[in-house]
Amino acid sequence: MFAAENGLKGDPRLQAISDAIRVVPHFPKPGIMFQDITTLLLDHKAFKDTVDIFVDRYRDMNISVVAGVEARGFMFGPSIALAIGAKFVPLRKPKKLPGEVIAEAYELEYGTDCLEMHVGAVQPGERAIAIDDLVATGGTLSAAIRLLERVGAQVVECACVIGLREVKGQRRLDGKPLYILVEPREIDGCY
Template identity: 85%
Template structure:
């Protein structure tokens, strides 16, 4: 039985092709480019893959025992919203300001540690790059090791790779061979989730080396992930929803009214919700 398990694990180490070595990369890039150009640049939406794995309802902290907890509001308020970064129409959720607020940052880590302390987790896997900011303190708090899941050519030793598709291209995560042992219980950490593509790749990568993924956790999660995030049947725990700049983000303005007020809103660093939403060209994963 042990031999069978070892052979199965060895088979899983067969390397996946990353987009950087795939001969079809240029073809896909061309296709993705033409798809991108067909999108209305002022009509942005969050896309969800039609090729979903087993769906699982996401758990937002407020709906899972922390309703009314003032720490969640403080965490949300500590996250800065940067309009039009890295490109026009994107509401960037900047967690660096959360890191500057030592109390809000500590509250973030404490909530995760309280949740996972008694789940017998031995591995906390952080997704590059912002997962590296939250993963290590959580690992220390629950007595687990931290393992980075990195982009291609960042890890110096032998790696196992997992390719995954994004709405507008492909990417790849890598893990050091031997960093995670078969049978270890793992938690995956990232800063934000929208479509779940990156987290799903992280799950597959850890499962290929024989780990048991207990749960995925993110600081920020768009409301649409509730019941729609393709995470291979694994639970997802999220602290807060993306911040907005102003209440006019959820106004019911007509497109005409939105155009009239757009300059005024932009001067106040506010975007009209009927004109701009999350962009599929740079959606967090």
């Protein structure tokens, strides 16, 4: 669900968040309109509002794990985890975590990739959210869900700053709710 459909319709923070995201045409390849959140991070108020909206949503949901997807999920996840009293668990690309890991492979539009998590970072029965900056096809977040569920976590929801309305699954991933703050901005009639 989009934040504007969940009690935040008309909230000026959503427009400010959207406006703070730079669109870089034709990056990393022709035809892609890259949604660059680094400019959101430079805007203290918009960045704080982004975190605050997520914190308000998850504060009373008894979340014990905020799992951030590498790398941009790391920008939002730790702040949210601290504010709601949860632990932050990084879900990383292969060979980035020291120690024993479990892995989950997933398909991309142009190949495959993998997420890894430390063994023992999440305990059976813990309530988790998975966070990333953007969801397009849902492949990465679906892998995050599978990884967390393999160790017995209950994935309550996935959260993204930016999401396409056309996300497969009608704003649900592997049966899990998907919470999105803003849609990608358009530039010259393109996304």
